[in-house]
Amino acid sequence: MxxxxxxxxxxxxxxxxxxxxxxxxxxxxxxxxxxxxxxxxxxxxxxxxxxxxxxxxxxxxxxxxxxxxxxxxxxxxxxxxxxxxxxxxxxxxxxxxxxxxxxxxxxVCLECHHPGGMVRAVNEVMVRSSNRLVFVDVYVDDTKIRTISGDGVVLGTPTGSTGFLLSAGAPIVMPEVRCLILDGINEYNFSSRSLILTPEARVRLSIGRETREPEVILTADGRRITTLSPGVDLEVVSSPKxxxxxxxxxxxxxxxxxxxxxx
Incomplete structure (x- = not known):
């Protein structure tokens, strides 16, 4: 109490x-x-x-x-x-x-480490374009698992599964479950699916150089944090808080x- x-x-x-x-x-x-x-x-x-x-x-x-x-x-x-x-x-x-x-x-909360600093999120972290196709290389614990091409990528928490992730078609997860949820945003791929990760996973998102959008937007819980250029990396992990x-x-x-x- x-x-x-x-x-x-x-x-x-x-x-x-x-x-x-x-x-x-x-x-x-x-x-x-x-x-x-x-x-x-x-x-x-x-x-x-x-x-x-x-x-x-x-x-x-x-x-x-x-x-x-x-x-x-x-x-x-x-x-x-x-x-x-x-x-x-x-x-x-x-x-x-x-x-x-x-x-x-x-x-569970997230910490996103980007070139301009660090931001914490309760629901989700997103990288997304305004109107052009974005290519994002996704690494989990330093292993590249795939390249997502579409409007962007969202990495969220169980709390965020009833927020933006819900509209992206991700599963609803009970909020006390400890996991991370990775999904593409309007992905240009019929076979794309959400991926559930352990809370210990280190996720690196690398904005591909083939991306034609000059400035990709980074948001956390709906707040615009900064813009990212092609070739830039950011890392998202579970927050200790x-x-x-x-x-x-x-x-x-x-x-x-x-x-x-x-x-």
Whole structure:
């Protein structure tokens, strides 16, 4: 159980109404301090939990801003697949939180080492073109396994299997499974299939020199990171840091598949 003494709140849109006074009143009655996390300001170092009040984008932003801190995501957005409940359940969610009636879901994350530095991702890392065919040589543990030609390549996590990877036709994977998922994006190959890798795998993506796109885009969790030129390599591995999300139902994943994705 978490020691809840200081909770940060990350809001989807500051112009949207949020019941912050009610939240603060409940936490005050349990001796829990509350801090609103503002854009451009470093979060306090002593946070025990971050409440992300928005959709999946807000949850991913919270995990990026506070990679060492568990996140409780409450849906004030649209789909909200990563969220633990909707805004209508807020009072019940907070009462169960302070009572310690919750579970922690721990998930694999990625680290992408590129020529400009390193970026961490919870869902996926992608290299993709804007409008031309890209050739990407794929190496696993220094062994070349294939060349993917298409709009690009995506390497994701089980958490990301219900994000972009879902639209790419990759399998849905329970989020606590430890693995990596490799797939092409609009691959120019009828026989292409997703590949499941061990979490210890080191994946190197080399942008082939036959690529005619002068600048290939690198993104992480939907954020544009940098552009890559043909001939450039990057490496993606499992991060030593995991993402931790708070839920209140052991079957939350299947509930969300049904309620959010009509599975």
């Amino acid at each position: 978490l020691s809840l003494q200081h909770i940060g709140v990350l809001l989807r849109d500051e112009g949207q109404p949020f019941p912050l006074s009610e939240i603060r009143r409940l936490f005050d009655s349990h001796g829990i301090a509350l801090t609103i996390i503002e854009d451009g300001v470093a979060p306090p170092a002593d946070l025990d939990l971050v409440m992300a009040m928005g959709g999946d984008g807000t949850a991913l932003r919270a995990l990026d801003l506070c990679p060492d801190i568990p996140v409780l995501a409450i849906n004030f957005g649209t789909v909200g697949f990563l969220t633990a409940g909707d805004r209508t359940d807020l009072e019940t969610i907070l009462q169960r939180l302070v009572a310690g009636d919750y579970i922690l879901s721990e998930r 995991t993402a931790r999300l708070v839920y209140f139902d052991q079957n939350y994943f299947f509930h969300n598949l049904t309620s959010k994705l009509s599975w």
